[in-house]
Amino acid sequence: MSCFAGAVTPTPVSNATGASVPTATGTNLNLATNAFGAAIEGVGVDKGGDVFAVDFEGGGRPPSSSFGFFYQTGSGTKNPLLINGIRFTKDETTVLLADAANSRVLRVTKNGTKTDIDIFCTDPRILQPNDIALSTKKDSLIFLSGRNFTADTIAGVSGDLWTCEAGKATQFDPAILAAADIHRTNGIETSPDGKFLYLSSAKNVGGKVVSNQIFKFSLDQHTGHLLKQKPTLFYDFVDSPATDIDGMRADVAGNLFVTRNGDGKVVKISPDGKLLAEIVLRGMGGPSSLELGGCDGSTLFAVGKCADNATIGCAASFKTDSVGKAFSILQKS
Structure with a gap:
């Protein structure tokens, strides 16, 4: 093949x-x-x-309510088939879904022909969530980004960062995000060695996007959790500040692939x-x-x-x- x-x-x-x-x-x-x-x-x-994506057959339906794969290894087909799930865990039968409309993460588990759906974690204060990053230390630990798109964003308010583990959602201190001048958060990923978490930030002023940056957070090497420390600026798109960062994914060498939406x-x-x-x-x-x-x-x-x-x-x-x-x-x- x-x-x-x-x-x-x-x-x-x-x-x-x-x-x-x-x-x-x-x-x-x-x-x-x-x-x-x-x-x-x-x-x-x-x-x-x-490889799977959100909004399968989305025309005329509520956006992002269904899932399907657009590339099937083996046959190389480009015709999607309906399936529940988007972020796969080590348990091949389980996927995690960021439910941006209800401030929660759903867990979809396939048991033979039966599909079970339960809440992995939730908190009404979560912005969206927008995207999920998986911990390399614990199977039960994930990180969430979220954003509120307004004409004038506010650091520590217009974007947030959460940790979910064992059904509990914990917010990263917004004051630390504010001190780092982090606004709308979106792309999120962990490094393959489990030492860092990367988070994007976009700033709006007067209805215009004026900056797009990526910040690097330190993770506890034993627990995998975020350390309560101010992050460092990892990359600043000074050549194209108005082009939003969206998805981010890492390879095994620690390189980041970043979409410019x-x-x-x-x-x-x-x-x-x-x-x-x-x-x-x-x-x-x-x-x-x-x-x-x-x-x-x-x-x-x-x-x-x-x-x-x-x-x-x-x-x-x-x-x-x-x-x-x-x-x-x-x-x-």
Whole structure:
């Protein structure tokens, strides 16, 4: 079986410092127009490398109420099948769903032909949640980001960060977020060594987005929990401050793949905060989420609104040189 791959066309471009970084082009997967709606988001990978997304057959239905896979390892099909779930755990029968409408995370468990759904954690103060990051230390520990999009965002108020474990949701101190000038939070991911958590922040002033940054939080090496410390600035998109960060995923080497929603691209950032590459996604106007999957876990899949029709969802792929962190963890289960 060969792994699905995207086209590679290296071309040097300049980043904010003037340094040259390679750029490449992903492959449009040409999903059926009725496959996913415009709310396509929340990409997740299972142990087999199959890749899933939110808003399956979303046209005419409430957004993000259903799920399906758009890439099936083995057959390489691009026709999605209906399935419940989006963020897979080490237990192959269990997935976690961020329920942004009800301030909770749902746990969906498949028992033969029966599907059980219960609440993994909830708190009415949670903003959304927007996305989920899994701990590399504990199977029962996850992290949540959330945001409130307003014309003028407020640090420590317009975005938040939560930990969920054993049914309990705990908010990270908003005062620490405020001190770090963290506004709308969205993309969230943990490093493969379990030492850090990455969180994006976007700031609005007068209805305009004026900054997009990624912050790095320290994690306790024994418990996996967030340390009550001020985070450090990991990366600042000074060259494109108005382009929102959305999904973030790490590979096993600790590199971050970050979607630039509205720019039609994904960027790759090294563990020491250097821009390594830009991946242009054909046919996609605003990539919202991404994951590394495929049969060997090294194909980057991204989803978002189509460039020529913002009412439907598109997907693109690109063959990378490293395995995804989530895929790697699932192989050890």
